[in-house]
Amino acid sequence: MSAELLPPAPADLPSSHLYYREGGSDKVYQAWIEVQEAGYAVNFAFGRRGSALSTGTKTSSPVAYEAAVKIYEKIVGEKKAKGYTPEASGQAFAMTDKAGRISGRLPQLLNPINDSQALTYLESEDWFLEEKFDGRRLMAAVLAGQVEGSNRKGLVVSLPQEVADALVGAGDCVLDGELVGTKFWVFDVLSLGGSDLTTLPFSERAARRDSLTFTDTDSAQAVTSYRSPAEKTAAYAAIRNAGREGVVFKRASAPYKVGRPTAGGDQVKVKFYATCSAVVAKVNAQRSVALKLGDVNVGNVTVPVNFALPAVGEVVEVRYLYANRGGALYQAIYLGTRDDVDPGECGLDQIKYKAEGAEQNEEDEADSRGLSKADR
Incomplete structure (x- = not known):
């Protein structure tokens, strides 16, 4: 030696x-x-x-x-x-030795509606509109200055330290929201000062949410709710035109209900672009991975250099323009990994299929913008 x-x-x-x-x-x-x-x-x-x-x-x-x-x-x-x-x-994280354990908290999940269905919700003051954020669905419980996060499966997860510090300012509470980067957007409050609020109508919970004080609004902030038809219509157009993910509608009189209804519901969502959760089937060369939904291969997606390459078997989120039945996702864009979705949930039922005859229109539109197939 x-x-x-x-x-x-x-x-x-x-x-x-x-x-x-x-x-x-x-x-x-x-x-x-x-x-x-x-x-x-x-x-x-x-x-x-x-x-x-x-x-x-x-x-x-x-x-x-x-x-x-x-x-x-x-x-x-x-x-x-x-x-x-x-x-x-x-970034420091608020870690916990309970990570991966069951928190006892589960979120309310939303069914989708389309543009034409959204008109009814826009015109009625019985429904609020809020922006749908493109992040990670999380719940946060604050008790005696300690903050615990949980994902949509109800499992305890870590939160960015700055988010945890900001939430302490709200006092003892249970919040539902979306983590986008290192900012937690709060869209509901389920408990406050030890009192359960889930049976209250959303209009009252929204008022309590808006009264919360966070120590740093760069790390935690309540979403904005719109109720009048004019406000909702303007917000709907602005969010869509800005290329954001979508909006949600919430019935003003509804309590908080855990889980997803079989159809409809007191909270629904409109997505302005399609996404799906897929399983990595293979890691290719040139920072590309092959995707599958169930047993069906749905093409490849390039992983940007600012993301770590996911491993085979990991669940990833992909944005796409449309899909042809039996074919690959068209214009797939990699969004990141999903630790709150099981591989068994990654089925074809998520997919937005292209209407017959519409594919050529998309090809023509892409050609008019000077895009080759490799660019699309």
């Missing part, structure tokens, strides 16, 4: 904890060298932050210390080149 690179004591062997958070990704990667028999092993662990990590080794048998260091430095360097940092991507 080289005298220039003497191994340190076992307790001082190199190790790294790296983090990656961008878009829908929130991952951790650990690497370390440990003594193994007459040599050294380079081991690693990876997964979504707050969940159980998968483990592995880069050395199938013990190696010399110099070789272990080279392997270790190589994998750490590769992760840093992909955007992982030892500073949790510059």
Whole structure:
């Protein structure tokens, strides 16, 4: 063994904890060298932050210390080149040892409606309109200055530290909202000061929500609700024209109901573009992954350089223009991973299919804008 690179004591062997958070990704990667028999092993662990990590080794048998260091430095360097940092991507997280456990909190889920159906909701003052945000659905419970997040499955998850700090200003409460980057948009309050509010009509819950005080409005803020036909129509057009995801309509007189109704409901959503959750079937070359819905392959999507490449079997969210029956998603855009959706939920029933004869119109429109098929 080289005298220039003497191994340190076992307790001082190199190790790294790296983090990656961008878009829908929130991952951790650990690497370390440990003594193994007459040599050294380079081991690693990876997964979504707050969940159980998968483990592995880069050395199938013990190696010399110099070789272990080279392997270790190589994998750490590769992760840093992909955007992982030892500073949790510059963001501290409110971690919890309860991550992945059942919180006991489940959200109200919405059925979709289309543009033509939206007209009824726009014209009636019995319904509020709010923007639908393109983020991660989360609930947050604040109790005695401690904040606990949970996802749409009801499992406890970590929140960005700045969001947790901002929510403490609201006092003891249970909130429903959407995490977009490091900002939590609050669209409902289910409990306040220890009192259950779920049986109150939404109009009253919205008033309580709007009265909440957050310590930092850059990290937590109540959404804006519109009720008059004129306000709703203007907001609907503005949100759509801005290329935002969509809107939701909420019945003013309705209580909060956990789960999704079989049809209709007291809260419905209009999406201005189509998205679906798909399973990664294969990692291709050139930062591309193959997607499947159930057992059906639905094409590929390119993963932008500011996202970590998802692994085979992971669920990812994809925006697309339309799909042909039996064919691939058209103009697919990668949005990030989904830890709150199971692979079994990724079926063809999510898909917005292209009407017969409409595909050529899209081709003509793309041609008129000078787009080749590779650009679409």
